[in-house]
Structure formats: C-alpha cells, structure tokens
Amino acid sequence: MRLRALLETEALGLRLLGGEDELDRTVRGVMTTDLRDPSRYLSGGELVLTGLAWRRDSADSEPFVRILASAGVAGLAAGEAELGDIPDDLVSACVRNRLPLFAVNEDVAFATITEYVVRQVSGERAGDLAAVVDRHRRLMTSGPAGGGPDVVLDLLTTDLDLRAWVLSPTGRQIAGAGEPLAPGICAALAGEHLAAVRTGRRGPHRISIQGITYSLFPIRGHGRGAGGPAAARDVRETVLSDWLLAVEADAGDWPAERLDLLQGVTQLIAVERDRRDAARTVRRRLAQEVLELVQTGAPPAEIAARLRVAAPVLLPGLGAAPHWQVVVARVDWDNGDIPGGPVAQSLLEEILVDPSVSGPEPSDRIAVAHTGDEAIALVPLPSLSGDAGEDKGPDSALHADELLATVRDPLAAGLADDGRLTLGVSAAVHSAEGLRGALEEARHARRVAAARPGRVCAAGHHELASHVLLLPFVPDDVRRAFTARLLDPLRDYDRRHRAELIPTLEAFLDCDGSWTRCATRLHLHVNTLRYRVGRIEQLTARDLSRLEDKLDFFLALRMS
Numbered sequence: 001m002r003l004r005a006l007l008e009t010e011a012l013g014l015r016l017l018g019g020e021d022e023l024d025r026t027v028r029g030v031m032t033t034d035l036r037d038p039s040r041y042l043s044g045g046e047l048v049l050t051g052l053a054w055r056r057d058s059a060d061s062e063p064f065v066r067i068l069a070s071a072g073v074a075g076l077a078a079g080e081a082e083l084g085d086i087p088d089d090l091v092s093a094c095v096r097n098r099l100p101l102f103a104v105n106e107d108v109a110f111a112t113i114t115e116y117v118v119r120q121v122s123g124e125r126a127g128d129l130a131a132v133v134d135r136h137r138r139l140m141t142s143g144p145a146g147g148g149p150d151v152v153l154d155l156l157t158t159d160l161d162l163r164a165w166v167l168s169p170t171g172r173q174i175a176g177a178g179e180p181l182a183p184g185i186c187a188a189l190a191g192e193h194l195a196a197v198r199t200g201r202r203g204p205h206r207i208s209i210q211g212i213t214y215s216l217f218p219i220r221g222h223g224r225g226a227g228g229p230a231a232a233r234d235v236r237e238t239v240l241s242d243w244l245l246a247v248e249a250d251a252g253d254w255p256a257e258r259l260d261l262l263q264g265v266t267q268l269i270a271v272e273r274d275r276r277d278a279a280r281t282v283r284r285r286l287a288q289e290v291l292e293l294v295q296t297g298a299p300p301a302e303i304a305a306r307l308r309v310a311a312p313v314l315l316p317g318l319g320a321a322p323h324w325q326v327v328v329a330r331v332d333w334d335n336g337d338i339p340g341g342p343v344a345q346s347l348l349e350e351i352l353v354d355p356s357v358s359g360p361e362p363s364d365r366i367a368v369a370h371t372g373d374e375a376i377a378l379v380p381l382p383s384l385s386g387d388a389g390e391d392k393g394p395d396s397a398l399h400a401d402e403l404l405a406t407v408r409d410p411l412a413a414g415l416a417d418d419g420r421l422t423l424g425v426s427a428a429v430h431s432a433e434g435l436r437g438a439l440e441e442a443r444h445a446r447r448v449a450a451a452r453p454g455r456v457c458a459a460g461h462h463e464l465a466s467h468v469l470l471l472p473f474v475p476d477d478v479r480r481a482f483t484a485r486l487l488d489p490l491r492d493y494d495r496r497h498r499a500e501l502i503p504t505l506e507a508f509l510d511c512d513g514s515w516t517r518c519a520t521r522l523h524l525h526v527n528t529l530r531y532r533v534g535r536i537e538q539l540t541a542r543d544l545s546r547l548e549d550k551l552d553f554f555l556a557l558r559m560s
Contacts, residue, residue, distance in 0.1 A: 001027050001120045003075050003100055006047070012116060013108035014077060017091050019100030025074045030117040032110050036060070037067055044072035047117060049110045051079045058089035065093040075100035079110065149175035149269045156247075156265065163248040166219070166269060168350050169194060169240050169414060170407035175269075181246075185209055187410050189216060193244045194414035197235060204251045204262070215251035219243040219266045219273060236338050240331070240414045241346035243273055280349070286310045287367035287378045294435050303432035310367065311380060324435065325398050326426040327352065327377040328442040330450075334418040344375035347411070347421065351403055352377055376439070381428055400425040400445070400460035412455045422449040423458040451559070479559050486556040489539040501539075504532045508544065509554055 004023040007014055016023075028045030031038070034053035042048075048068055055061060068076060076099055078086050086103050094101040104113070149166045156162040157177040165176035171190035173180055181189075188209055193216045196205040205216040220242055245266050251259065290310065293303045307324070329348050331340035348368045368377045381397060400423065404411075411421055424445030426438035441461050449459040490501045504522065508529075511518040519529045533544055542549040 001117070003027060003047070005120070006113075006117070007102070009116065012113050013105035014102040014113075015105070017086060017101045017103055018095050019075065019098065022075070022098060022100045025100065027074045027117060030114045032114065036064065039067050039071050042068070042071035042073060046073045047113075048073050048076050049079070049104070049113060050076065051081065051110075052087075052090075055087070055090070058087065061087065061090040061093040062096075065090070065097050065099055069097040069099050073099070075102065077102040077104050077113065079104045079106065081106040149272055150177070152265055152268055153177040165246045167193075167244050167246055169242065169244070169410060170347075170350050171410050172350065172353060174243060183406060187406060189214055189246050190244065190410040191413040192216065193218070194239060194410055195416075197239050198414060198416040200235075204247075204259075206250060206252060212248060213250040215247045215249055217245040217247065217262055217266050219245055219270050234338055236333060236419065237343065240343050240411065241350075243269065245269065283313065283367040284345075284369060286313060287369040287376070290367075290378055290435070291369045291371075291376055291439075294439055297436075300432040303435060307432060310378070323381040323397075323428045323430045324438070325379045325381060325428050326435065326438040326442040327379060327398065327403075327423065328439070328446045329375045329377070329421065329423045330373050330446060331415075332373060332420045332422075340373035341370035341375055344373070344421070345370040348375050348377045351407060351423075352379060352398070376442075397428045398425055400449075400458035400463075404456055404458045408456045415455045419455065420450075421456045422446050424449055425458070425460045427461040483556045483560045486540055486542070486552060487560055490536060493535070493539055499532065499535065501532060501536050504529070505536055505553060506557060508533060509550060509557070513544065513550065 002023065003025050006012055006027070007016055007023065026045060027047050029043075029047075030049065031041060031046045032049040033041065034051055035041075036054045038048070054064060065076070076094060078090065078101065080086065080103055086101070091101060093099075104110070153164050153166070153175055154177050156164050163178050165181055165186075166174045167186055167190055168174055169190055171183070171187035173186055189207065192207040193205055196203070196216070197218065203216065203218055207214055207216065220238065245262070247262065251262070286306075286309070290303065290306050293306060327348060329344040329351075331344040331347070333340065345368050349366055352366045352368075366377060366379060368375055370376070379398060403423065403425070415421060424442040424447070426442040426445070429435060429438045441464065444464055445459040445461055448463055449457040452459075487502070490505065493499055494501050504518075507521050508518050511521060515526050515529060519526045522529065524532075536542075537544055542552070544550060544553070
C-alpha cells in the first residue's frame, strides 16, 4: 500500500507535516518505537509510529530521523498526546532527510493505525503471492522447477509472514524457511498427519506442540500409484509416500481465500515431488536389472558389469567400487487387496536417506526395485577398507534397528490397525558373488521381523542365529498350539491368583537357571522362587532342571 492511502483514510487521523513529494512510497509494515536508535529492528518500508519519548531536547531529532532514513523506512508518524504540537526541529529534520512526517491526533490509538496497515498489507501480499504461485505452477507444469520447494516457502515467509516446512511421511525435513524444526517435532507432526489421513479427517489438520500451533496440509502428487487420480484410489496406496506442508499458524479461522492460496502452494510443491520421482526412474531400473540377474543365477561377471554401471550413478566421483548391502521391505494390509510393493518402494527410498542430511537429494543414491508386495534396495556403501587395504569393519554399514529408530512412530500411525511394515537388512558384501547370499539373508531377516509383534518391525543379519532363523518358518497354527500348551496354564493361573508365574519363568531362563541371581533380580527370597518354579512345573508337567524343557519354554516365550 502507498503512504497516500493512509493520508486519505480519515479514521486514522493523520495530518501531513512534510514530504508531500514522497507519498507514493510503498508501506510494507508498521513499527511502534520510542527507542533513540531502533535501527536493529528495521528492515525497510515500515511506517514508524512514535510517541516522542526518545526526545529530550531539539538536538535529538536529527540523529533519530537520520537513522530512520538510512534504514529506508517509508515514513514517520508522531503522536500529539505527549507534547501537543509536533516540535519544529523534528519537522525540519524530516525535510532535510526527505522523510515524510505525519502527526497523529491524540484521539487515535497507535493500535488502530497498526491494525489497519497490517490488514491492508497482508491482503495485498496475499494477492501478490497468489499471482506468483499461479505463475510458478504454469511454468512448472511445462518444465523443470525453478528453485524447488524452498523458493515457495521463502515467499510464504516474506510475503505472508508464515513459517512453513515440507516434511516426508517419516518426519524428515525436505525443505523449510528459516530455522529447521527439531527432529522430535517433525516426527510428531508427521504422525499426527498420517493418523488424521487414515481416520478420514478433513484437512488442514491442526496440532499444538510446546505451546505452538501447526496446521498440516497434505501434498498429493499426481504421478504416484496405479490407476487414476489420487482421489479415486484407496488412501493406503499413497498415505505412506505423500509429503506434507506444516505451517506455524492456526488455520482454523483463516478465510477461504488464504486456504485456497495454501492449497495452491501444496499443488506447486506436488509438481516438484512428481518431477523428482520421475528422476528416480534410472536408479529404479538399475536396481531391477541387478535384481533380475541375481535371482536368475546370472554369472558373477555379468552382475559385476552391471554393478560397475550402477556405481557411478549412485555414488558419483567414487574412485573404487563400493561395498553393497541389500535391504528387503514388505508392506502387508489385512485384507490383502492393496498392492504393497509400490508403497514399500517409496518407504525404502525415504527410510534409507541419511537422517542427518536435509533435502531430498540424498535419496538419489539409493536404488530400489519392487516385485509383488516386496521392495528390494541395493544400497552402495563407501569402501570399508583403509588406505593400506585393511578392513575397517561394519561401522559404516546399515543397522536394522537404527533405520527405524526415528520413523517407527509416524509410520505406525500411517499403518493404523490394518497394515504392517517388516524390514530385513543383509551384511555388507564387496563382490557380485555375494549379492545372491545377501538377498537371501535380507529376506530371512525380514521373515524374522515378521514373526515379531508390532506394526513396524526390522531385523538384521546378526540376528540370524539358529533358533531365531527357524522360528519364522514354523506355521502359525503350530506356533499357537505349541505356545498355548505350555503357557496358557500359567497365564490362567496368573489371572486368577496374580502369581506372576510368566515373569518368574522369563527371569529364571534369563538367569540360566541360577536360583540366587534370579531371586536377586526379582527381589524374592530363594524359597519363594523355588515355590513359584515348583508351581510352574506342576501346572505344565515339565521339569525346569532338564535342558529340553528349558528350551521348549524359551521358544514358547519367543513365539508368544
């Protein structure tokens, strides 16, 4: 808005004292101050309101006005409530520094002027931003993006004073304006968004964290998933792959125009998301080709040749061929009518990004293929050998538990009560000969994870010990019968008598049958422990001094 518009608004009670030739200056904000030097709080374009408390004598006016002029403020409005008429020395200083000066009638509160300016400026900025968003959308639908999501978020900050971030469904920050959000807040926002989408609540979704309200807008792409537009597909096909826009504001009382503007911003970011998904085509094809060679038993030399093609694409500038790991993931829905492979593929591409690196670019170094309900990632690792060729160990390799540590809660919210994600990780291999074994190892580890309770489970190659490796292959009905026969009598007794026989059995086995250590752990007298173990043996007709019976109880507890 222009200074002239303020002067023409009678309700503001402004009277021009000087600077008539400068009334076409643009007002970008408003600030009230009585500091002698307010320069640190000025960014240019403000209408400065002052009650003149900073002025002690006529010599103070020139330094004060010079500071405002140097900061590029639009104009100065001085209140008459304190001194009555505006001092002549202030009028003269404004004339010398070409700074428009207004007198504010003592009956008009500064708050009235502030509210009017903010309302007018915000409305004009919203219109300008809407035009920018529309122009960017037209450009991006016909060509590559001009700066990505960060440019759009910067516009929201500078033009609407809104702080916003683009987050992945796992809570990773992809883009943002200003300070990044704490990882815990990102995870909470992603979890709230996924839970709201799964329950069918209309957006934008609102959540308050540490006294700050955030509004969450879904960013739905047009190119992901199979069969028709996103609105026509089952929400489970996209809920775990769509990004979200988190805005630090309460959108509950926003007018329709501003909500429409934010929807336009999400559509603009969605175009960028689709463009980056399309760029993954080459890496996905590389993964698919290597996977097909490995599964069909192709000669190692042929697989090695394909890996040499993949390495420069996934790790540009790497001197030597990297080590590789295989990660297998599977998404299962209870009714089985939703294909899990594409969802698992998108999740792996997200989960395998280094959480310490912001932005989507690190995912350009991950190749993921999918077949059926299973997704398989070929993950390159920097060389694990030092300069002298000695092995540096598995420190830089992926670990199953660490992969899911920060994303478990958000993903569990998205999977709700009818979905499961299970994941298995192989050991690192350094040759084509080892890839087939790594693939089978990752698949076995995933089956181990699937045998565990919970919506999001993972297992690594180090967990493939003898009994753990065998458990996933025991049929479910055999499992249930075996555990029921051994443990149900103890559970029933615990329910009736609160005897804690199951915890006692677990502690006894963990202590390798040591009466003293087990009694100390449970804070019991040894005689009380002997009574409980005797009751367990009586109810199950087993003998806990025999290795076979101990092993049966151990397996039953693991499978329950």
